[in-house]
Amino acid sequence: MGEKPASQPSGSTPTSSKLPPGMVLGPDGKPCKICTSFRNWKPAKAALASSTAAAATLTTDTRAASVPTLAPLPDTRPAHCPPDVEGIGRATWTFLHTTAAYYPERPSPHQRANMLALLHALPVLYPCSHCAADLGAQMQGAPPDVSGRAGLSAWLCARHNEVNRKLGKEEFECAKVDERWKDGPEDGSCD
Numbered sequence: 001m002g003e004k005p006a007s008q009p010s011g012s013t014p015t016s017s018k019l020p021p022g023m024v025l026g027p028d029g030k031p032c033k034i035c036t037s038f039r040n041w042k043p044a045k046a047a048l049a050s051s052t053a054a055a056a057t058l059t060t061d062t063r064a065a066s067v068p069t070l071a072p073l074p075d076t077r078p079a080h081c082p083p084d085v086e087g088i089g090r091a092t093w094t095f096l097h098t099t100a101a102y103y104p105e106r107p108s109p110h111q112r113a114n115m116l117a118l119l120h121a122l123p124v125l126y127p128c129s130h131c132a133a134d135l136g137a138q139m140q141g142a143p144p145d146v147s148g149r150a151g152l153s154a155w156l157c158a159r160h161n162e163v164n165r166k167l168g169k170e171e172f173e174c175a176k177v178d179e180r181w182k183d184g185p186e187d188g189s190c191d
């Protein structure tokens with residue numbers, strides 16, 4: 001992994017113990033904005049917003065409002081701000097899963113080669129470097145399946161689930177990738 005959470009500083013980052021928990025350091029030992037969630041980058045601001053939100057939602061439970069929670073907040077930055085680790089992650093997964101969903105059933109050698117090049121570029125170029133390094137390690141053990149749409153979608157779903165597991169998130173049911181990324185649900189709510 002290229003970065004270290006600031007909460008577990010190494011001896012080479014003497015100022016890191018002053019950094020908020022959850023902030024990730026880059027390979028240069030400095031806080032890495034694109035490797036960190038916005039809520040961990042600006043924890044003081046997030047805590048203030050949380051306490052304001054708790055006060056604003058005061059109804060009958062006065063105890064809840066008087067003891068504001070410091071639970072993680074969603075990214076509340078304006079849309080014109082640069083992405084954090086979550087923003088670029090969502091955008092990248094959207095691009096990758098959607099591209100897989102529309103990848104041919106029988107791709108030409110040219111299409112296969114380009115898909116392979118695209119996927120192999122990620123561990124080199126993805127700006128969250130610990131994400132990139134982990135993906136590279138995953139790809140060593142599970143080389144991309146570019147043989148066709150179904151194989152590629154399943155391969156990506158498995159890679160995404162590995163990240164989900166690492167982050168303590170629920171796994172996605174890979175049988176539903178087409179519904180999620182191409183067809184939409186049967187109830188027509190996305191038509």
Ligand SMILES: Cc1cc2nc3c(=O)[nH]c(=O)nc-3n(C[C@H](O)[C@H](O)[C@H](O)COP(=O)(O)OP(=O)(O)OC[C@H]3O[C@@H](n4cnc5c(N)ncnc54)[C@H](O)[C@@H]3O)c2cc1C
Nearest residue numbers: 085086089090092093130131134135157158160161163172
């Ligand atoms: C290659 C890569 C590596 C990453 N590594 C890290 C990391 O090391 N640390 C870190 O903090 N963040 C990492 N991220 C970001 C992380 O995966 C999430 O994108 C981010 O936390 C935002 O999560 P989310 O809950 O909004 O949904 P996301 O995980 O971004 O998922 C977006 C949507 O995809 C769907 N989905 C979820 N799982 C699957 C699946 N298995 N198959 C198909 N569809 C699915 C769901 O509908 C979900 O709402 C990485 C992102 C990428 C692209």
